[in-house]
Amino acid sequence: MKATATAPGKTILVGEHFVVYGEAAIVMAINRRVQVTVEGRQNRSLYISSDLGFSGTFVEDKYTAETGYVGGEKVLKPIKISAQTVLNAFEKKIGLNISVHSSIPMAVGLGSSGALAVATVAAVGKFLGRELSADKIVSLSTEAEKVVHINPSGIDQAISTYGGVIVYKKEEGITRLKTASAIPLVIGNTGIQRNTGILVDNVRMKRSRFPEIMNLMNSAAKHLSRQFIVALKSDALNSLGELMDINQGLLMAIGVSHEALDRLVYAARASGAVGAKLTGAGGGGCMIALTPLDQRERVSEAIRRVGGTPIIAKKADKGVHCWIHE
């Protein structure tokens, strides 16, 4: 008997960075998913195979690589921790074979870690015969994430669990947003590594040097998120695009854009996108271009031409789901 769960990745539509200072980030699940399959195992170790380039076995905290030696432990450990968190929650002392397939590029701000944690938690729960509520999946996967990252917001776990669109504010937490908008995107991956912590710190330092200016841009971002929600509810594609363009300017102003991101942004806008901006931490990683369906190929080609890797994506209304098979 096996249990499988799939969970979607995510993209931040607007509000990244400003969310650190209390404004709303609007986050959407995308139709790129991870799939985690769990089955029983003879001994009490956790064996993880993946298409992430690594496989290996954890016996307690000791990792033994099977394929893809260097860096494997770092990539697979969060999966192990997610599985272990569920086993601990139900006081099960068993081993598992965990197999992972992902169509979400890693470490570019598309929520692959959150989706992996959520799918792993759901699959292990299902395998144990427990019907985990969505809230329980969020809390268990966020708990697991805490071992890896200090202070996760839980936003990635929530969007991978619920799907659709959510609004997140530091003080108010998560609100699910009903929208009929399809939000057709072309995501452009610059392929450039960035360090989220350094980018967040740089914004904080800029803020200490120029508090009034940065506060006013924060307020502009607050209103921008509000207008974005209004436009989402009425499926006003052009307004959504224009607000994304404004947001990109604000993100450039606070210093988190990057030459490669803006190159992709301009290429997308010039090829039929109604708006484009970086998504996530910035400084590299990905941008998103809101793109009418009939322009997606053109925008993809334009992104490719200026050195990016395009990913066609849209809203995934379905969050995590799981089933038993074989």
Place this chain on the structure above:
Amino acid sequence: MKATATAPGKTILVGEHFVVYGEAAIVMAINRRVQVTVEGRQNRSLYISSDLGFSGTFVEDKYTAETGYVGGEKVLKPIKISAQTVLNAFEKKIGLNISVHSSIPMAVGLGSSGALAVATVAAVGKFLGRELSADKIVSLSTEAEKVVHINPSGIDQAISTYGGVIVYKKEEGITRLKTASAIPLVIGNTGIQRNTGILVDNVRMKRSRFPEIMNLMNSAAKHLSRQFIVALKSDALNSLGELMDINQGLLMAIGVSHEALDRLVYAARASGAVGAKLTGAGGGGCMIALTPLDQRERVSEAIRRVGGTPIIAKKADKGVHCWIHE
């Protein structure tokens, strides 16, 4: 006997576009100048020769081209109007030979029109034996400009007359700013034509669609100009650069940047500039990069490599001046 006057061009350091809504623009005279030489003529026509690609004669409003036929009248007429304005002011009915040399690229936001008007007014005044005060030169050249453009702010005429740095606000007019800062720049010309009127209109329309967001960005620009003045007074090069970078983000947010401008901006920043932004109307035209003296060649080369034409420039403390010779 001849009279010659020279006047500097200008660049907007920060505040363009936001100035339309009442915030401060900070404008600097640059060491690129026009030179206008005036001498007597047998008849009452105005003969203008120039290194702008045109020469010809005005008899009243009738233009007869001598060289560079198409477009010559449009280029030379403002010079004729400036000269005529001074002749009229002193009720002189004489002809003049006017010879113009310019090292300011035209129609890219570097104030060539203003400098031409100012130098022409000063040279004609000097030729007539009148000691025109600076204020008189500003008012006569602005009066002349009114024939060509509706509602000139007078800012270009003021900076070409006074030199140095001035702060301009719609409600308060012009304030001269004392600063010891050298403000070493590399200006990058994209070579892309833009239409200032359309750009200003686009901002106005964006403002009507998203009033709160645009108002808050205006307020951010207001504080930015204030901080810029503080940094100018203390010659804080890094702060000036950082504020220029923030300003560029705001200008992108209101929709007046351009792919070519940002390409030059990023190239300059990556090659030693401490800050860079578009200058003037945007949508093409020029960008400026605040660049320590020992980095100017590198930044110039970087701008050239990505398709721009670099112009090394710095603050011109000397405004218009004129002399009699031969």
